[in-house]
Each structure stands twice: as structure tokens, then as C-alpha cells.
Amino acid sequence: MAYLSQYQYYENAGTAPTDKNWGSYQYVTLEDVVNNFQLMYSGNHSLINNEERYKILFHAKRGIQELNYDAFKEIKALELTVYDNLTFVLPSDYVNWVRVSLYKDGWLRPLNENIQVNSAQSYLQGAGGTLTFNADGTVVTDTSSLDTERKNGQQNSIYLNQQNATDQIEFNSQGSWYADYSIGARYGLNTETANINPTFRIDKKAGVINFDSTMLNENCVLEYISDGMEGGDDSQVSVNKLFEDYIYAHIEYSILNSKFNVQEYVINRARKRKTALLRNAKIRLSNIHPGRLLMNLRGENKWIK
Amino acid sequence: MTSFFLLIFVKKKAMINAVRNTVLAILNKNNYGYISPSDFNLFAKQAQLDIFDEYFLGYNSQINKENGRVSGTGYADILKGYEEVIDTFSVTASLSQTLLNQYSAPTAATTGSDYYLINKVLIYSVITASGNTTAIGGGNTQLIDNTATFQTDGIAIGDVVSVVLANSVVTNLSVVSITNQTTLVVNVASLTTTNIPYSIYKKVNLKNEAEQVNHSKITMLTKSMLTAPNTTYPAYTQEGDTLTLYPDSISSTGRVVSQYIRYPKDPKWTFVSLSAGEPIFDQSQSDFQDFELPEDDVNNLVARILQYAGMSIREIATVQFGQAIEQQENQEQ
Numbered sequence: 001m002a003y004l005s006q007y008q009y010y011e012n013a014g015t016a017p018t019d020k021n022w023g024s025y026q027y028v029t030l031e032d033v034v035n036n037f038q039l040m041y042s043g044n045h046s047l048i049n050n051e052e053r054y055k056i057l058f059h060a061k062r063g064i065q066e067l068n069y070d071a072f073k074e075i076k077a078l079e080l081t082v083y084d085n086l087t088f089v090l091p092s093d094y095v096n097w098v099r100v101s102l103y104k105d106g107w108l109r110p111l112n113e114n115i116q117v118n119s120a121q122s123y124l125q126g127a128g129g130t131l132t133f134n135a136d137g138t139v140v141t142d143t144s145s146l147d148t149e150r151k152n153g154q155q156n157s158i159y160l161n162q163q164n165a166t167d168q169i170e171f172n173s174q175g176s177w178y179a180d181y182s183i184g185a186r187y188g189l190n191t192e193t194a195n196i197n198p199t200f201r202i203d204k205k206a207g208v209i210n211f212d213s214t215m216l217n218e219n220c221v222l223e224y225i226s227d228g229m230e231g232g233d234d235s236q237v238s239v240n241k242l243f244e245d246y247i248y249a250h251i252e253y254s255i256l257n258s259k260f261n262v263q264e265y266v267i268n269r270a271r272k273r274k275t276a277l278l279r280n281a282k283i284r285l286s287n288i289h290p291g292r293l294l295m296n297l298r299g300e301n302k303w304i305k
Numbered sequence: 306m307t308s309f310f311l312l313i314f315v316k317k318k319a320m321i322n323a324v325r326n327t328v329l330a331i332l333n334k335n336n337y338g339y340i341s342p343s344d345f346n347l348f349a350k351q352a353q354l355d356i357f358d359e360y361f362l363g364y365n366s367q368i369n370k371e372n373g374r375v376s377g378t379g380y381a382d383i384l385k386g387y388e389e390v391i392d393t394f395s396v397t398a399s400l401s402q403t404l405l406n407q408y409s410a411p412t413a414a415t416t417g418s419d420y421y422l423i424n425k426v427l428i429y430s431v432i433t434a435s436g437n438t439t440a441i442g443g444g445n446t447q448l449i450d451n452t453a454t455f456q457t458d459g460i461a462i463g464d465v466v467s468v469v470l471a472n473s474v475v476t477n478l479s480v481v482s483i484t485n486q487t488t489l490v491v492n493v494a495s496l497t498t499t500n501i502p503y504s505i506y507k508k509v510n511l512k513n514e515a516e517q518v519n520h521s522k523i524t525m526l527t528k529s530m531l532t533a534p535n536t537t538y539p540a541y542t543q544e545g546d547t548l549t550l551y552p553d554s555i556s557s558t559g560r561v562v563s564q565y566i567r568y569p570k571d572p573k574w575t576f577v578s579l580s581a582g583e584p585i586f587d588q589s590q591s592d593f594q595d596f597e598l599p600e601d602d603v604n605n606l607v608a609r610i611l612q613y614a615g616m617s618i619r620e621i622a623t624v625q626f627g628q629a630i631e632q633q634e635n636q637e638q
Contacts, residue, residue, distance in 0.1 A: 031537060034538075044368045044371075044372070045368075045371060045372060052516065052518070053514075053516045053538065054516065054518070054526060054529075054532040054538070054540070057531070057532050057538055058529075058531050058532045061531045061532075062531070229531075232530075232535075234535055234537040234538060235537050
């Protein structure tokens with residue numbers, strides 16, 4: 001890709017969307033990666049030759065996917081309101097979640113994942129537990145009690161959603177209102193997860209996040225990671241420049257590793273190069289510099305109590 | 306002051322005549338080795354094809370030598386010489402669309418020459434505008450389409466207009482000016498009728514190379530999540546003289562352009578009349594065709610033709626002589 005002029009960068013040369021090129025200099029496109037690899041690392045005088053382009057493309061994309069899973073810090077966020085069904089459908093490019101939060105009263109409240117199952121499939125049962133089948137032999141399904149009660153707010157929580165201080169019946173004494181505080185009643189409580197916020201559990205196969213009933217009509221913010229494939233639009237796939245050399249090394253290693261009759265020392269050399277470059281790129285991306293360290297160290301003399 | 310322009314026409318000496326003279330001189334020992342012009346033309350064609358073929362083998366052999374560190378650079382760069390010769394047969398032409406995403410491989414009828422090797426197939430990544438002409442004008446230089454929006458589409462001077470005027474041949478015209486939303490002016494007065502299908506492309510968009518994929522892989526490739534062909538990474542398969550482009554959306558006139566290596570033209574030693582039983586060489590004949598190989602192949606051509614001619618007249622000594630010359634040439638390489 002050619003370098004952009006300032007006008008192209010800031011205003012996309014006057015065409016909408018004008019913000020299209022903002023920040024684009026951080027990235028190298030997939031098209032460039034494949035093109036550069038074919039030009040510089042593949043050919044008659046290179047370790048790799050006579051290799052189909054689709055193999056190079058495959059390994060380039062796989063490399064970018066792997067980087068998106070753990071090396072890049074490119075977290076996407078999606079806010080949706082949770083309605084009656086208490087579900088949040090996972091985004092189309094969702095691979096894994098980072099954090100689920102409730103956005104309320106100007107605060108972003110991180111939610112805890114419910115370790116218990118909160119949704120289940122159910123089969124329609126007759127007397128004696130007999131099942132009913134459709135004409136095509138599939139069993140007739142029903143809504144599970146687990147789901148029904150969760151949605152109705154009848155499900156008890158292990159996370160203090162019930163019986164906490166705010167749920168106690170208050171009483172008046174000499175003009176002031178008081179509430180019981182359950183002192184000593186929560187032995188064994190997992191303090192790490194104990195809070196008043198709603199809980200959730202991700203049903204990966206169903207592609208939804210199931211919430212408890214306290215999430216009804218609330219705004220949920222899902223922070224998640226994708227695989228960087230941009231919905232299959234190859235022209236939009238890109239990789240941070242800090243990882244550019246790593247991607248070339250990754251493609252080279254992947255091809256050599258699966259190619260017949262390549263000497264082991266050549267494969268090992270490629271593997272070491274790839275690993276070292278990944279490590280370097282991760283360090284670079286972590287952006288450790290004196291200014292940041294200084295700010296962190298300023299807290300060392302802070303009085304805790 | 307009067308300016309004088311002196312035009313000097315240097316007529317290239319026909320290589321084919323020199324080759325023929327040499328061949329006849331060798332064959333004519335004992336006066337029984339004469340070959341007719343038509344036989345010579347046949348042998349010449351065969352010899353040229355043989356040597357042309359060997360350029361590709363020699364090219365590969367030279368690469369192996371370079372990888373073995375037994376080849377030099379600069380004047381010792383033999384590979385460059387091979388490339389230069391092969392590139393003289395390079396042709397870039399738009400392929401003729403036969404049906405939807407199927408295009409005809411280069412042929413004499415569609416691109417002007419048959420292909421020896423399709424080196425690459427490029428596609429325009431974007432069609433800037435397309436449609437059918439609705440009127441003619443401007444001395445057949447105007448492309449008029451009442452439904453078009455040329456200015457809105459961003460058509461610019463120099464853009465490529467692909468049309469099929471006759472016999473499936475794609476003609477590429479160039480935009481000279483944009484009159485208004487529905488009218489363009491092209492560089493050649495060729496739009497003589499209406500309802501001509503056209504597609505307009507920007508030259509910078511001729512950048513995506515289609516990869517040749519064999520039939521055993523293409524089905525899996527199209528099913529692949531990560532590597533299915535798309536307009537950024539298109540692919541094609543070949544069946545007979547038909548190239549099938551993937552994805553299917555590549556189905557417009559002129560969208561597919563091929564750079565290929567054509568066969569050398571058939572050499573033809575032409576003559577005007579017989580003088581004392583001898584045909585007199587005349588290169589001004591319309592069907593005259595010289596060898597297309599470089600001059601340093603004269604020895605090779607002579608050696609090859611001698612072998613064919615020797616076989617023809619059952620003169621084994623001639624065949625052996627031709628083989629000896631050829632062997633010597635090969636050793637020198």
C-alpha cells in the first residue's frame with residue numbers, strides 16, 4: 001500500500017468516511033503481508049519456492065488469528081440493553097470474552113461469572129417421565145424450570161443477591177429507620193465474588209450470555225476479543241507493524257515445517273527466529289518506558305492506612 | 306531557418322536468409338542436398354520451436370546453477386539473457402469472456418496469438434462503471450449511455466474502457482474526456498453501433514493476481530473459510546481453452562487480463578520469382594516472417610535445420626554434423 005498524504009490521512013481525500021485512515025499507519029495490511037512475503041521470502045533463490053499463494057495466505061491469516069488471541073491488546077467492546085429474555089447475543093466476530101459489565105448510574109460495574117448452570121434444555125415429559133417425539137423422531141422440547149425461574153427472578157443466588165443488607169425488612173425505632181445486618185451469617189462466602197451486581201454465564205454453543213433477572217432492562221457492555229478476520233473481508237485484515245517481521249517468520253516456519261525434505265536445522269532456525277520475534281514484539285507492544293515506570297513507582301510511598 | 310529532418314531507414318538484415326544460405330551451403334556438398342523453400346520453412350519452424358522450448362529448460366537450469374553458487378553476476382548473468390529472450394515473446398491482453406465467469410485462454414482469434422505459457426492472470430479489483438451504449442456520436446468516439454452517471458462514478462481521463470466490438474475480441478479504449486454524466490469521449494473512433502456492452506476500470510485497480518489452482522484442489526479451496534477465493538485473492542482453473550475465474554462475481558467484459566508468453570511466429574522464407582532455377586529471396590512479401598529468436602541463435606538454428614534436412618534426404622553425415630554443432634553450443638553454455 002502506498003503512503004498516504006496528510007490530506008488522505010486526516011480527511012480521506014474528502015470522501016466519506018473521512019476518519020477512515022486515522023491510525024492506519026500503525027498497521028500493515030494482509031495484502032501487504034502476503035505480497036511482501038511472496039516478493040522477499042519466496043522465489044527461485046529463497047528457502048521457499050513453488051508454494052501456492054493460498055498456502056501463504058492461510059498461514060498469514062492463522063498467524064494473525066493467533067496474535068489476536070493473546071498478543072494484541074485489541075479488545076472490542078459492545079453495549080446492548082438486556083431485555084425480557086435476559087440474553088445478550090454474542091457479537092458475530094466473538095471468539096472469547098474479557099469482561100462483562102453493567103453500565104448504570106455512570107458507573108461501569110464488572111460482573112461476575114456464575115459458576116453454576118443458569119440455563120438448560122428441557123424435554124416435554126408425560127406421566128411417568130415419558131418423552132414425546134415429533135414425526136421426524138426428534139424429541140419435543142420444553143422450557144426448563146431453571147430458565148423460567150431465572151427469568152422470573154425466583155432463582156436464588158450464591159452471590160448475595162438475596163438476603164443481603166438491602167433486602168432486610170427495615171424497622172423504625174425512635175424516628176430512625178434501621179435494618180438487620182446479617183453479622184456472622186455468611187461464613188464460607190467467597191468474598192472474591194460476593195457483590196450485589198447481577199451475574200452471568202456464557203452459553204457458548206447457544207451463542208448467548210444468560211443473565212439473572214436483576215439485569216432486566218439494564219445496559220450490558222461486553223469486552224471481547226476477535227480473531228482479526230474482519231468478517232471475511234480480506235482487504236480490512238491488518239496486523240500491527242510491531243508484529244510484521246513475526247508474521248513473515250511465522251509464515252516461513254509454518255511452510256518449512258510442513259514441507260517435505262527440508263532439513264531439520266533449517267526448520268529449527270526458522271522456529272527460533274519466529275519465537276524470538278514474537279517475544280520482541282510482545283515486549284515492544286507492552287510499551288514499557290521510563291515515564292510509565294516513574295508514574296507507577298510514585299505510589300510506593302503511599303500510606304495505605 | 307529551415308529545418309531538415311533526415312530519416313534514415315535501416316533495414317534489418319533478414320536472419321532467415323542467412324540461415325537458409327548457410328544450410329544450403331552445407332547441404333549442397335556433392336550437389337544433392339538442395340531443399341525446397343517450403344521444406345526449409347517447415348524445418349525452420351520446427352527448429353525455432355525446439356530452441357524456444359529449450360530457453361525455458363535453460364532458464365531453469367541456470368537458476369539451479371545460481372542456487373549452487375556456480376553462476377556470476379554482471380556480464381556473467383546468463384539468467385538475465387534468458388529472461389530477455391523469453392520476454393520478447395511476452396504479451397499482455399484482456400481475455401475474452403465466453404460465459405459469466407468463464408474466459409477464453411489467449412488464442413490467435415481473441416488476443417492475437419496463441420499462448421505457450423500463461424504467466425499471470427490479473428483482474429481489476431473494482432469495476433468503476435458498466436452498462437450498454439444507448440447512442441452514437443462525436444464521430445464514433447463518444448460513449449453514450451443515458452442511464453450512466455460517469456461523473457458521480459469518478460470516471461477520469463485515462464481510465465480504461467473495455468468493449469467487445471466484434472468476434473469476442475476485447476478492445477481497450479482510453480477515456481480522453483468526460484463530457485457529462487452520460488457521455489465520455491474515447492481515444493479511438495470505434496463505437497459505431499449502439500447497445501455495445503462496456504466496462505470502465507481504473508488502471509491502478511489492475512492489481513489482483515488470480516492464482517491457478519488445479520482441479521483436485523479448487524473444490525476444497527472454495528469451501529475454505531480462510532482461503533476461499535475473493536476479489537483480493539482470486540483464483541482460476543483451466544479446462545481446455547477456458548479459464549474459470551473464482552469468485553463467480555468476476556464476470557465482466559475486460560475485467561480479466563493475462564500476461565502470457567506466446568509462441569514464436571512461424572518463420573517464412575519468401576521469394577518472388579525463379580531465376581535460373583533459383584528462387585530469389587524477397588522479404589517485402591506480405592507473408593514474410595523472419596525468425597524471432599535472437600541472432601546468437603543462428604548457429605543453433607542452422608544445426609537444427611541441418612538435422613531435419615539431413616534426415617529428409619537420408620544424409621546421416623549432415624545429421625551428425627548438426628548434432629556436433631549443437632553439442633558444442635550446449636557445452637559452451
